[in-house]
Amino acid sequence: xxxxxxxxxxxxxxxxxxxxxxxxxxxxxxxxxxxxxxxxxxxxxxxxxxxxxxxxxxxxxxxxxxxxxxxxxxxxxxxxxxxxxxxxxxxxxxxxxxxxxxxxxxxxxxxxxxxxxxxxxxxxxxxxxxxxxxxxxxxxxxxxxxxxxxxxxxxxxxxxxxxxxxxxxxxxxxxxxxxxxxxxxxxxxxxxxxxxxxxxxxxxxxxxxxxxxxxxxxxxxxxxxxxxxxxxxxxxxxxxxxxxxxxxxxxxxxxxxxxxxx
Amino acid sequence: xxxxxxxxxxxxxxxxxxxxxxxxxxxxxxxxxxxxxxxxxxxxxxxxxxxxxxxxxxxxxxxxxxxxxxxxxxxxxxxxxxxxxxxxxxxxxxxxxxxxxxxxxxxxxxxxxxxxxxxxxxxxxxxxxxxxxxxxxxxxxxxxxxxxxxxxxxxxxxxxxxxxxxxxxxxxxxxxxxxxxxxxxxxxxxxxxxxxxxxxxxxxxxxxxxxxxxxxxxxxxxxxxxxxxxxxxxxxxxxxxxxxxxxxxxxxxxxxxxxxxxxxxxxxxxxxxxxxxxxxxxxxxxxxxxxxxxxxxxxxx
Numbered sequence: 105x106x107x108x109x110x111x112x113x114x115x116x117x118x119x120x121x122x123x124x125x126x127x128x129x130x131x132x133x134x135x136x137x138x139x140x141x142x143x144x145x146x147x148x149x150x151x152x153x154x155x156x157x158x159x160x161x162x163x164x165x166x167x168x169x170x171x172x173x174x175x176x177x178x179x180x181x182x183x184x185x186x187x188x189x190x191x192x193x194x195x196x197x198x199x200x201x202x203x204x205x206x207x208x209x210x211x212x213x214x215x216x217x218x219x220x221x222x223x224x225x226x227x228x229x230x231x232x233x234x235x236x237x238x239x240x241x242x243x244x245x246x247x248x249x250x251x252x253x254x255x256x257x258x259x260x261x262x263x264x265x266x267x268x269x270x271x272x273x274x275x276x277x278x279x280x281x282x283x284x285x286x287x288x289x290x291x292x293x294x295x296x297x298x299x300x301x302x303x304x305x306x307x308x309x310x311x312x313x314x315x316x317x318x319x320x321x322x323x324x325x326x327x328x329x330x331x332x333x334x335x336x337x338x339x340x341x342x343x344x345x346x347x348x349x350x351x352x353x354x355x356x357x358x359x360x361x362x363x364x365x366x
Numbered sequence: 367x368x369x370x371x372x373x374x375x376x377x378x379x380x381x382x383x384x385x386x387x388x389x390x391x392x393x394x395x396x397x398x399x400x401x402x403x404x405x406x407x408x409x410x411x412x413x414x415x416x417x418x419x420x421x422x423x424x425x426x427x428x429x430x431x432x433x434x435x436x437x438x439x440x441x442x443x444x445x446x447x448x449x450x451x452x453x454x455x456x457x458x459x460x461x462x463x464x465x466x467x468x469x470x471x472x473x474x475x476x477x478x479x480x481x482x483x484x485x486x487x488x489x490x491x492x493x494x495x496x497x498x499x500x501x502x503x504x505x506x507x508x509x510x511x512x513x514x515x516x517x518x519x520x521x522x523x524x525x526x527x528x529x530x531x532x533x534x535x536x537x538x539x540x541x542x543x544x545x546x547x548x549x550x551x552x553x554x555x556x557x558x559x560x561x562x563x564x565x566x567x568x569x570x571x572x573x574x575x576x577x578x579x580x581x582x583x584x585x586x587x588x589x590x591x592x593x594x595x596x597x598x599x600x601x602x603x604x605x606x607x608x609x610x611x612x613x614x615x616x617x618x619x620x621x622x623x624x625x626x627x628x629x630x631x632x633x634x635x636x637x638x639x640x641x642x643x644x645x646x647x648x649x650x651x652x653x654x655x656x657x658x659x660x661x662x663x664x665x666x667x
Contacts, residue, residue, distance in 0.1 A: 152464070191462045194417045235432045250430035258425035258435065266422070266435040 108145040110175035112182065114210040116306070119184040119200065121260055125217030126282045126291040132215055132298045133174075133185040139310050142174040142183060146203065153189035153196050171196075173203060179306050182207065188260050197260075197267045204273060211239075212268050212275040214261035215298050217291065220281035223343035224326055228297035231279040233262075235269040239276055246301060248278070283343070284354065285361040292318035329364045336360045371472055373412040376480075377444035379452065383484045383592060384477035388456040388540050391567060394560045395488030395541065396455065397601075398581035402588060403453045405596050406445040412476060414440035419460045419469055440469070442476055449592045452477050459539050466540055470547040478553065485548045485555035486591070487541040488584050490577075493561040496630040497612050501561035501580040503587045504528075506537060508549040508556070516556055519587050529635050556591070560584045565627060565656050566612060575612065578605040619656070626652045 120129030136142065148171035150156060160167045171186035189196040204212055218231065232248040234240055240250055261277040268275035278301065280294040296315045303310055330337040339349055339357045349357065387399035402408075416437035424436040438457035445451040454473050460466050477485065491504045502523050505516040516522060526533035536542065541557050548555040560580030569575060582601045589596045616624065 192465070193421055231430075233427055233430055233432055237431050240430065252427050252430050254425070254427040256424060258422050262425045262432070262435070263417075263422055265432050266425075267417070269432070 108143070110143065110145050110182075110207075111177050112175060112207050113180050114208050115175070115180045115182045116211050116213055117182045117184060117200070117204045117207070117209045118213045118215060118302075119186065119261070119264065120215055121186055121188050123188060125219050125287045126289060126294060128217035128280055128282065128291065128294050128298060129215045130185060131290065131295050132302070133183050135295065135299060135315070136183065136302070136308070136310060137174060137185075140176055140308065141178070142176050144172055144174050146173040147171055148186070148196065148199050153192055154187065155190055179308060181306055182209070193260065193263065194267065197264050200264065201268060201271055201273060204268075205271065209273065212264065212273055214264060214275075214277040215302075216259075216261060216277070216279055217282040217287070217294055218279040219284045219287050221343065221348065222281055222283050223340050224283045224286060224291070224293065224323070225340070225344055226283070228280050228282075228291075228294050230297055230301055231281070232276055233265065233279070234274075234276045235265040236274055239274050243276065246304060248301070285358050288358075288362065289365055290318075290322075292322060325365065326361075329360070333360060333364075336364075370415045370418045370468075371412060371476055372415065373442075373476065375409075375411040377409075377411045377442075377452065378446055379444050379450035379480055382444065382450040382452045382477070382480060382482050383486060384452045384454065384473070384482045385486045385488075385588070385592075386454040386456075386473060386540070386544060387488050388459045390459075390539060390541065391490035391492065392562050392575075392577045392580065394490035394562060394577060394580045395558075395584065397576065397578055398488050398560070398584040398588070399453060400455055401581065401585060401601055402594075402596060403443050403445075403455065405600075406447065406451070406594065408443035408445040408451065408453050410441055410443050412442040414456070414469070414472060416440055419465050420458055440473075444480075447594060449594055451592065451594075452480060452482055456540075466543050467547070470540060470544040473544060474547055474551060474553065478551070483553060485545065485553055486588070487544050487555070487557045488588075489537070489539075489541040489557065489559050490562045490567070490580060491559035492564050492567045494630055494633070494635050495561050495563050496627065497563045497566055497579075497609065497616065498631065499563075501577075501583045502636075503583050504559040504561070505587070506535075506545075506557045506559070507554070508545040509554050512554055512556060516591075519590050521583060522558075522587055523636055527636050558584050558587050563630070564653060568653055568656060569615065576608060578608055581605075623652065623655050626655075 120133040122130040124130060150169040154169035169187040174183045184200060230248050231252055232243055232250045233252060265275045265277055280297045282291045282294045292315050296312055299310055302308055330340060336357060339353055342349060385399055385402065387395040389396050416439060420438045422435045422437050426433040440456035443453040460469055502521050505519060505522040506525060507513060507516050525531050525535050537557055545555040545557055560583045562577045562580050566577055578601055582605050585596055585601060
């Protein structure tokens with residue numbers, strides 16, 4: 105449903121999903137919307153794509169599935185902030201790509217998190233996957249890992265990349281690594297890494313102060329936990345040294361972090 | 367026809383029957399129809415565009431570049447013989463009602479495009495039978511006019527033959543919807559459901575096993591209904607192997623459960639027989655005990 109037609113030349117459309125690891129994409133989209141004059145201009149009606157037999161309550165509040173498009177005319181950019189549909193996913197992706205084609209989009213990006221065996225003190229890196237070899241040259245100037253070899257399960261972002269390729273639309277997905285024990289929480293360091301990349305890529309000039317404060321608060325919180333809980337400290341120290349944890353230790357660390365950060 | 371099907375070869379068939387299957391309980395129907403396709407060396411001639419119905423099952427990425435996306439397939443095959451056949455095999459059933467209906471219509475569009483006037487689907491019927499018994503086949507036509515015909519097939523029963531059913535029941539998923547859509551189009555069809563012992567169907571998690579004996583029963587009915595010769599040697603070997611596997615699990619069940627299940631050897635839930643020594647309450651209790659046994663890791667107390 106298009107409510108307003110923004111004035112765009114050849115924008116990039118960036119999709120962010122929820123659920124996502126540490127809700128990275130969603131939080132990045134929200135952070136940018138607060139700081140830049142994004143305007144909502146269209147949405148996908150949820151009927152047929154989401155279960156509408158009732159509503160979900162999260163954090164005491166009723167949630168309703170959404171898929172909303174926001175434009176930033178001055179930077180020729182469009183953000184899609186969307187819940188992941190549970191039905192007719194190809195049709196849903198087709199609607200997104202129809203919108204991209206109508207806007208004469210130069211490309212489609214997705215941003216999100218990927219669970220990793222790293223410590224929260226480690227640097228966040230962004231893994232990039234493209235749907236055409238030629239795109240790699242365009243992205244070569246940025247600090248991205250574009251060397252992934254993988255065979256296995258895929259995601260909405262992967263499906264979108266494939267569907268975009270069927271229409272010859274260049275597309276890339278950007279995955280920032282998130283420590284597994286923050287996957288259910290928030291990872292401001294991961295959010296910052298993605299915003300840094302978008303700042304560079306689209307010259308957004310977004311202020312990172314609030315994210316830096318969030319990082320500081322979280323690091324203090326985790327540092328206090330390490331001091332008070334020897335087991336947690338040992339596990340994180342091992343991750344910092346790139347020494348793996350057993351399945352049981354992984355479970356224990358997640359449990360302790362969830363308890364401390366609830 | 368909508369652009370969701372690719373037909374890459376025109377099948378040389380005359381008045382073909384459509385035989386269709388997809389995953390379901392124990393993959394009974396899928397094993398039977400896949401076996402039929404292989405034994406008849408049926409040739410592929412088309413496929414559904416699966417992305418309209420299914421989420422991808424896997425992706426291949428090389429050096430950061432997306433290479434291939436793999437989807438569950440839905441393929442059409444044909445066989446030219448004593449009776450020409452169109453066979454449709456899908457690796458999945460759509461999860462949503464609307465997509466089930468759409469897929470059923472697409473499959474029938476293809477079959478009818480090539481002159482099909484008769485449709486068969488196949489699946490499982492969970493029943494209070496013993497695993498040593500020969501599974502019967504429940505035959506459910508989509509038109510009353512077919513009742514006399516299906517009654518003639520050996521080892522089949524109708525819903526009205528079952529105790530307390532009064533000819534009623536339901537068939538979930540594509541097995542039912544395809545025949546419903548066929549009925550709407552005035553195209554005759556029958557669903558064949560091979561019996562699976564209720565306790566085998568309830569073997570949980572790591573004990574989940576296939577039940578090719580039921581698939582074999584369906585194949586026997588197909589041979590008669592379609593008038594085709596089917597070499598059964600491979601499925602016989604498969605069924606015998608699985609039977610030994612089930613027997614192994616069965617012998618590990620606590621004696622008291624085994625004794626209850628042994629009663630299934632003597633009873634029949636089909637009408638016009640003496641009442642069996644096992645009641646509905648007992649049936650539920652046995653199933654609970656079997657589930658509890660496996661929940662404890664398949665070990666005795």
